[in-house]
Amino acid sequence: MNAFSLSDLWNGPLGAVLSYTIILSILLVNLLVSIRLLLTRRKIGYFSLMLSLLILMTQYVQLTVFEFTQDQSDVSNFVAMLLKLLSFLLINTGMYQLYNPTKWKDSVVFLLCLGVTIAVSATYWFIPDWLQGGGEQIPMLKPLGMDLYLFLLIFVSFLLVxxxxxxxxxxxxxLTLYFCSHMIHMANMYLFGNSQTVLTKFEQLIPMAFHLVLFLFIFERIIEIMQAIYHSSITDGLTKLYNRKYFYNRVAQHIAQKINVSVIFSDIDNFKKLNDTKGHHMGDLVLKQVAQIVKEEAEEVGICGRYGGEEMVVLVTDSEVNANELAERIRTRVEAETIVTVSMGFSRYSKNISADELIKQADEAMYKAKTSGKNKVVAF
Incomplete structure (x- = not known):
């Protein structure tokens, strides 16, 4: 019974093994998620994360073995420290790559950091004469260079990543959790010779919190990706307005609920001539300018969309907004702020009307504006 006392769970090898097992479980989940993302997204950042997680798992497996074998040889200690440095470097590299395109300059910086890491790691085996002390101090001083270098990596990550x-x-x-964990490790090792059981326990517990936050980081990235995919599926890539399918679905939803809405249909005048004389680049620029004006005027009172080509539409969902006045404000701003004008038409909801009919009525009103002089607003 004594082997499973609460004291052993806190201070003994069993407690350390339990902590490492929990961390390994978290790392395994993170690894599986990273592999899945790598296979679906094909982004190098997920490969860096996957590699760092594999290194971390190797490190914690090694630490678990330490607790059973009590093997504290120079080689095993060096391998543990090297794995710690490499995993930290790769984790931060992966996080940077998730949000930034990988350029050749980034690769050079990573290779430089990797080279410095290897060079610093070599100091484990070569202690300067002026640092050498007694027989018990030499083993303690061997990892000093690597420990101090890890502090430097933490601060560089704060500044650059x-x-x-x-x-x-x-x-x-x-980074704060990692810094605290490493600071406790150094204090326990260099000030107390690893004799403080409370500090040792904190060395085991704080990394658990670190890896939990890492899991939340990766999970949040999945949510960001899903939101980006959904957003791109319902919006137009050029104007950033909603696309035709999404706009139609929203109109149908409001009509099904018998909500008193209006639809404004607009078309840029002489747009084909603009493309032919000034090029498609100017045409795209004008489309974005007009879309921005439509969005600024209407997004708080309705839903804006690009219906096709140079046609833009607004579903006015606020029953207190006058569709005629809103369309006129848009027309006036387009004429004043761009090199083009727009013809606009609008229709209002009436009983037993369908979404197709409501949009068609607004389209017909716009066509009437276009054929009767352009640059005007016509009601259906």
Whole structure:
């Protein structure tokens, strides 16, 4: 019974093994998610994360073996420290790559950091004469260079990686936890000779929090990807307005609920001539300018969309908004702020009307505006 006392769970090898097992479980989940993302997204950042997680798992397997074998040889200690440095370097590289395109300059910086890491790791085996002490001090001083270098990597990550990625809050929490864990490790090792059981326990517990936040970071990235995919499926890539299918579905939803809505249909005047004389680049620029004006005027009172080509539409969902006045404001701004004009028509909801009929009525009103002089608003 004594072998399974609460004291052993806190201070003994069993407690350390339990902590490492929990961390390994979290790492395994993170690894499976990273592999899945790598296979579906084909982004190098997920490969870097996957590699760092494999290294971390190797490190914690090694630490678990330490607790059973009590093997604290120079080689095993060196391997543990090297794995720790490489995993930290790769995790931060992967997080940077998730939010930034990988350029050759980034590859050079990574290779430079990798080279410095290997060079610093070599100091484990070559202690300067002025640092050498007694027989008990030499083993303690061997990892000093690698430990100090890890502090440098933490601060570099704060300065270089943090401003260039999303989820800054989670990332800062992760680095803070890692910094605290490493600081406790150094204090316990170099000040107390690993004799403080409380500090040793914190060395085991804080990484659990770090890896939990890492899991939340990766999970949040999945949500961001899903949102981006959904957003791209319902919006027009050029104007950033909703696409035709989404707009039609929203009109149908409101009509099915018998909500008093209006549809505004607009078409840029002489757009084909603009493309032919000034090129498609100018045409795209005008489309974006007009779309921005439509969005600024209408997005708080309705839903804006690109219906096709140079046609833009608005579903006015606010019953207190006068569709004629809204269309006129859009027409006036387009004429004043761009090199084109727009012809606009609108229709209002009436009993037993369908979504197709409501949109068709607005289209017909727009066509009437276009054939009767252009640059005007016509009601159906």
């Amino acid at each position: 943090n401003p260039r990625i999303g989820q800054n809050g989670k990332y800062q929490v992760m």
